[in-house]
Amino acid sequence: MLRQRYQARYGSSMGTVFAVLLTVLGRSRWASKASWLAPDDPPRPGLAYARRRESFTRRGRVVECLPPVALTLYESIVDPPCRVRLRLRWRLEPCEPGCLILLDAGYQLNGAAYLNRRHWRVQIARHCANLLCALGEGLEARSDQGRGASGQKTGSSTMTVTKTTTVNGSPSLK
Numbered sequence: 001m002l003r004q005r006y007q008a009r010y011g012s013s014m015g016t017v018f019a020v021l022l023t024v025l026g027r028s029r030w031a032s033k034a035s036w037l038a039p040d041d042p043p044r045p046g047l048a049y050a051r052r053r054e055s056f057t058r059r060g061r062v063v064e065c066l067p068p069v070a071l072t073l074y075e076s077i078v079d080p081p082c083r084v085r086l087r088l089r090w091r092l093e094p095c096e097p098g099c100l101i102l103l104d105a106g107y108q109l110n111g112a113a114y115l116n117r118r119h120w121r122v123q124i125a126r127h128c129a130n131l132l133c134a135l136g137e138g139l140e141a142r143s144d145q146g147r148g149a150s151g152q153k154t155g156s157s158t159m160t161v162t163k164t165t166t167v168n169g170s171p172s173l174k
Helices: 012-026 111-115 117-146
Strands: 003-011 047-055 056-066 070-079 080-095 099-109 164-167 170-173
Touching: 003 056, 003 117, 012 070, 012 080, 012 099, 012 117, 080 111, 080 117, 111 117
Parallel strands: none
Antiparallel strands: 003 099, 047 056, 056 070, 070 080, 080 099, 164 170
């Protein structure tokens, strides 16, 4: 089995990174457009999915899901006459500024795909890099949502008068 390994550091907690990881992976794999799993409802092991995109079909299943530590997917990518068996294992580890994510991509190529192995190596590397990039963008979007107004107003641009009476034509406050 051929392997590729990637790692990335993020400044967010493991729970946050795992929730965004599920969102990113689910969008292109097991989530339908009409409904989406809540971040606190991770996919269960054994969940099978299939997606068709352009000329290839991606079929897979969730093998392991241990929130917020690990997620393993087995996939089969069929682009006739090529077939690639892919194992994506995501592992999260705590580190000083946040968490470290390790992605281990193992793959097997059938005869036709093996003849074009350089193409598949590049495609798998590009796919893994895109997943890590989407994960980083998802974390940035989530942190931007949290930076809204604090709910405390520090000042007012208008002054309201609650009770006035008129004495000799000029208002006076009471």
